Amino acid sequence: MEWVIFSFLSLWLLVSVVGAIFVRNPVHSILFFLSSVLAIAGLFLSLGAELIAGLQLIIYAVAIVVFYVLVITTIPWEKVKRFEGIYKRELIFGLPAVSIIFGLIAYLIIRGNLAEPVGTVGDNVREVGRTLFTSYLFPFEVASVILLVAMIGAILLGRKEE
Amino acid sequence: MTEVGVSLIVTLVKIVVLLGVALGVSAYLTWFERKLAGHIQARLGPSVVGPFGLLQPIADGIKLLTKESIIPKGADVPVYYLAVVLALAPAILLFAVIPFGPEFEVFGYKVKPIIADVNIGLLLVFAMGSLLVYGTIFSGWASNSKYAFIGSLRKAAVIIAYEVVLGFTVLGVVLLAGTLSTVGIVEAQAEKGVWFVFYQPVAFILYLFCMLAESGRVPFDIQEAEAELVTGYHVEYGGMRFGAFPLAEWYLNVMALSAIAVVLFFGGWSGPNILGPLSPYFWFLAKMFGLVFFVLWLHWTLPRFQARDVTEIAWKIMLPLALVNLVVTAVVLYMFGGE
Numbered sequence: 001m002e003w004v005i006f007s008f009l010s011l012w013l014l015v016s017v018v019g020a021i022f023v024r025n026p027v028h029s030i031l032f033f034l035s036s037v038l039a040i041a042g043l044f045l046s047l048g049a050e051l052i053a054g055l056q057l058i059i060y061a062v063a064i065v066v067f068y069v070l071v072i073t074t075i076p077w078e079k080v081k082r083f084e085g086i087y088k089r090e091l092i093f094g095l096p097a098v099s100i101i102f103g104l105i106a107y108l109i110i111r112g113n114l115a116e117p118v119g120t121v122g123d124n125v126r127e128v129g130r131t132l133f134t135s136y137l138f139p140f141e142v143a144s145v146i147l148l149v150a151m152i153g154a155i156l157l158g159r160k161e162e
Numbered sequence: 163m164t165e166v167g168v169s170l171i172v173t174l175v176k177i178v179v180l181l182g183v184a185l186g187v188s189a190y191l192t193w194f195e196r197k198l199a200g201h202i203q204a205r206l207g208p209s210v211v212g213p214f215g216l217l218q219p220i221a222d223g224i225k226l227l228t229k230e231s232i233i234p235k236g237a238d239v240p241v242y243y244l245a246v247v248l249a250l251a252p253a254i255l256l257f258a259v260i261p262f263g264p265e266f267e268v269f270g271y272k273v274k275p276i277i278a279d280v281n282i283g284l285l286l287v288f289a290m291g292s293l294l295v296y297g298t299i300f301s302g303w304a305s306n307s308k309y310a311f312i313g314s315l316r317k318a319a320v321i322i323a324y325e326v327v328l329g330f331t332v333l334g335v336v337l338l339a340g341t342l343s344t345v346g347i348v349e350a351q352a353e354k355g356v357w358f359v360f361y362q363p364v365a366f367i368l369y370l371f372c373m374l375a376e377s378g379r380v381p382f383d384i385q386e387a388e389a390e391l392v393t394g395y396h397v398e399y400g401g402m403r404f405g406a407f408p409l410a411e412w413y414l415n416v417m418a419l420s421a422i423a424v425v426l427f428f429g430g431w432s433g434p435n436i437l438g439p440l441s442p443y444f445w446f447l448a449k450m451f452g453l454v455f456f457v458l459w460l461h462w463t464l465p466r467f468q469a470r471d472v473t474e475i476a477w478k479i480m481l482p483l484a485l486v487n488l489v490v491t492a493v494v495l496y497m498f499g500g501e
Contacts (some may be wrong), residue, residue, distance in 0.1 A: 025238075026239070027238070027241060027300075027303065028241070031241065031244070031300075034296070045280075050280055050281055050282040051282055051285075053282070054282040054285030054286060054289060054342075055285070056286060057285070057286070057289035058288055058289045058329075060294065061287065061289065061291035061293065062293060062295070062325075063292075066292075066295055066296070066318075066322065069296070069299055069300075070299070070315075070318065073300075073303040073311070074315075085206075113301060118431075123281070124281070124282075125281070125282070125341075125342055
């Protein structure tokens, strides 16, 4: 039964990712992106990582994407409709690099042993919290300081000179 | 029959029952609200269609469904339709994590009266509550109308602000219960023998405010103000597509958030056994509709806050209060109780 759910979710994910890249209207693109984020949350849920699925929904699908949406929807409509063409130079330089990286990652996934299951985890929330606040306390706090700096910077940039 | 097949069928039945009941009840809540508003304002309310105006929601539904469909010029048609779905779907999905009663047995199979008993139930509640913001933003944007778009931004600012407060408010209850699962929270209250509203009165009041603001109810409804600003974000919608927005926001959302409040603060289905096996459901629904009634009552009694006050209250007063409540709860729990 699991493969039905997995194939449905991954098909959904692939369609929305491809859509997000090839659609010309930025609002449609962000909608496809939102749909891909939801599909990833579904994949996490089907893999038994409930906490990550919930955080994916709250932080990614709402907190982050909503600000993209607010920015994109407030752009004047004439700018939204303008199509700048395909970036040829970037394509020529980018395509080899991307395909090499894709090949490397594919090789790693097929041949390597990237993730090893550590046995069943009873309570995701408890385990993640314990790890975050014991083994990884310092990186965690540093990340929050970085976010604080970014926030203060945004406030400074957004302020009008008086 | 296999285990998977049975659980699929049981889940499907649960979904169909819940969907039918939720949509039917929310349609009749419109009748109830109009009747209540009428009596609060010394009028009769709907009284012409059927006895006591009971057929009014059906007449309204037929009217809305048979209206000519008008799409504004220059509207983004796919997004225009999608916005209705984006507004309705999260409001309905909220019901998936609400436990209506304890586990029972039918023909040897154990059945839980909850659709998705996941152990991140509350996180899903926050997620769905926040996903509602997309219906608002995209309905305003896709209508190709500045008036609707400004309305949607107004509403989005309120939803985002109160969703943050809601998250921090509920964390106090989560600390007390030690779990994010909705069933687990109800069971924790049954085990302790006390409703969390007595341990977390501040959290309950803040939750009530958030609930009113998220569902666009008085006193936090200046961003919609249906009589004066004609609601703003769905002003360009007609027919049933227009009807879907208030249905989702004013009725489904209020019912779902009231049910969550019952789960968090009022002990869920617990109550004296007066109706035998049906008594948990009775208590759950009685508490839930008591809260819904309270919301409707406020709506037709109080005046509104000013527009800038609504968001200012959220960020400057309620968020600090929620944080203080959370810290105090954590400290007290660490000193005197817990593991």
